[in-house]
Amino acid sequence: MTDSGVRGADVPELDVPEPDGHKPGVRGADVHDMRLSRLHGSLADPAMASMNFLNEVAIRFPNAISFAAGRPSEEFLDFAEVHRYVDVFIDHLRRDRGMTEAEAKRTVLQYGRTKGIIHELVGRHLEVDEGISVSSDSLVITVGCQEAMFLVLRALRTGPRDVVLAVSPTYVGLTGAARLVDLPVRPVRGGDRGIDFEDLGVRIAEARAAGLRPRALYIVPDVANPTGISLDLEARRELLRVAEAEDLLLLEDNAYGVFAGEGRLPSLKALDTGRRVVRLGSFAKTVLPGARVGYAVADQRVVDEDGGTSLLADHLSTIKSMLTVNTSPWSQAVVGGALVAHDYSLPAANRREIEVYQRNLRLVLAGLARRFPRDAERGPRISWNTPTGGFFLTLTVPFRADDELLEYSAKEHGVLWTPMSHFYGGDGGYEQIRLSLSQLTPETIEAGLDRLAALIRECSATR
Numbered sequence: 001m002t003d004s005g006v007r008g009a010d011v012p013e014l015d016v017p018e019p020d021g022h023k024p025g026v027r028g029a030d031v032h033d034m035r036l037s038r039l040h041g042s043l044a045d046p047a048m049a050s051m052n053f054l055n056e057v058a059i060r061f062p063n064a065i066s067f068a069a070g071r072p073s074e075e076f077l078d079f080a081e082v083h084r085y086v087d088v089f090i091d092h093l094r095r096d097r098g099m100t101e102a103e104a105k106r107t108v109l110q111y112g113r114t115k116g117i118i119h120e121l122v123g124r125h126l127e128v129d130e131g132i133s134v135s136s137d138s139l140v141i142t143v144g145c146q147e148a149m150f151l152v153l154r155a156l157r158t159g160p161r162d163v164v165l166a167v168s169p170t171y172v173g174l175t176g177a178a179r180l181v182d183l184p185v186r187p188v189r190g191g192d193r194g195i196d197f198e199d200l201g202v203r204i205a206e207a208r209a210a211g212l213r214p215r216a217l218y219i220v221p222d223v224a225n226p227t228g229i230s231l232d233l234e235a236r237r238e239l240l241r242v243a244e245a246e247d248l249l250l251l252e253d254n255a256y257g258v259f260a261g262e263g264r265l266p267s268l269k270a271l272d273t274g275r276r277v278v279r280l281g282s283f284a285k286t287v288l289p290g291a292r293v294g295y296a297v298a299d300q301r302v303v304d305e306d307g308g309t310s311l312l313a314d315h316l317s318t319i320k321s322m323l324t325v326n327t328s329p330w331s332q333a334v335v336g337g338a339l340v341a342h343d344y345s346l347p348a349a350n351r352r353e354i355e356v357y358q359r360n361l362r363l364v365l366a367g368l369a370r371r372f373p374r375d376a377e378r379g380p381r382i383s384w385n386t387p388t389g390g391f392f393l394t395l396t397v398p399f400r401a402d403d404e405l406l407e408y409s410a411k412e413h414g415v416l417w418t419p420m421s422h423f424y425g426g427d428g429g430y431e432q433i434r435l436s437l438s439q440l441t442p443e444t445i446e447a448g449l450d451r452l453a454a455l456i457r458e459c460s461a462t463r
Helices: 046-060 079-095 101-109 119-130 144-156 172-180 197-209 233-246 312-321 329-341 351-371 403-413 420-424 442-461
Strands: 139-143 162-168 185-189 213-219 249-253 277-282 293-297 301-303 309-311 392-396 432-436
Touching: 046 172, 046 403, 079 101, 079 329, 101 329, 119 139, 119 293, 119 329, 139 144, 139 312, 144 162, 144 172, 144 213, 144 249, 144 277, 144 293, 144 312, 162 172, 162 197, 172 185, 185 197, 197 213, 197 233, 213 233, 233 249, 293 312, 293 329, 301 312, 309 312, 351 392, 351 442, 403 442, 420 432
Parallel strands: 162 185, 162 213, 213 249, 249 277
Antiparallel strands: 139 293, 277 293, 301 309, 392 432
């Protein structure tokens, strides 16, 4: 940053305490230490530190083979392609939107519209890929899917009676965003089908009996993070029926749907005829993670006291205007160009990536089966699910797989994974681990599974 004329005697220097608690150059003054209890309560919650802890372990053991990172493959990241997409988007502004050179520059290089500048292109993508037909005005382009979650939860939280339901285990980003807006998360059992409807009914009834108001249910219906499970078609339809009967919104996070494999089912939003679904999306996995571009489809009608109506998206935009102001137009240009270049189809834009992730899934499943035959009379009794695609699968082991064991695994066996307890808020999943497939190669899969198998056998023998 430049000085901009602000340096002067009337601007105090920043006081930084020395390790012994004394401040240099300050006489007769006590150091101002803040108590954690006087900051927002979420900061003392161990669950909020999950991502930092996992990143820290990865940094400390850089030579460990990682089944932990849920990031997209870096094999196809390309500076030239990023520049090409920006050029395609600028050409789209000139050719298809009829903008002058000055208007195109302003659109991409200036502060932008709070709701975004690629909303129409995202709307076309949703129609082409998923048969979702919504007004582009119902779209808010956000700083990643994480901001989309925060905006919706902030809008729904009106008082201490409000709660959000989430299929457990659940993505820690949802849990963290909810805690930041003081919206308690009530878990709903997932089970083998992706959601236990009996438990969902029990949790709704329990919340209402306690005087609480369930506002929404968060769910990842396609190859979910962290489990890899997908909802079948009947479960999707049943979920929409429950949402209507119980007056719930469904917060559908669909970051991995493009990678769900053959026979991909309609999304919840594609099946939604009653505006019960708020679609939360991301281009981090499908276009460019560093662009940090996501979106919310919020076509629900909001009625004010005078009978006037607006879109929920308009109110999310109001919150966003006071949070991030707008999503980087340059980042949006990259995503918009990718959509235009591939006729608005993300499967078409991700053919190479889909092949890599499907290959990795096949290799990991086959590698687990070779190392742990299900009909073996001896050896550790472990099991795993078989997702149709995506980044993740769940491994169940006969011992406690917690943060302490993860550190031991990294140090002594050179392999990283994710304790599933992080996705239960520290209240379950201690005998499960999440394996991520997206950052691997055939060679690291084989070596990594050998290391993981050695850890499992060692822990099983000493159990």
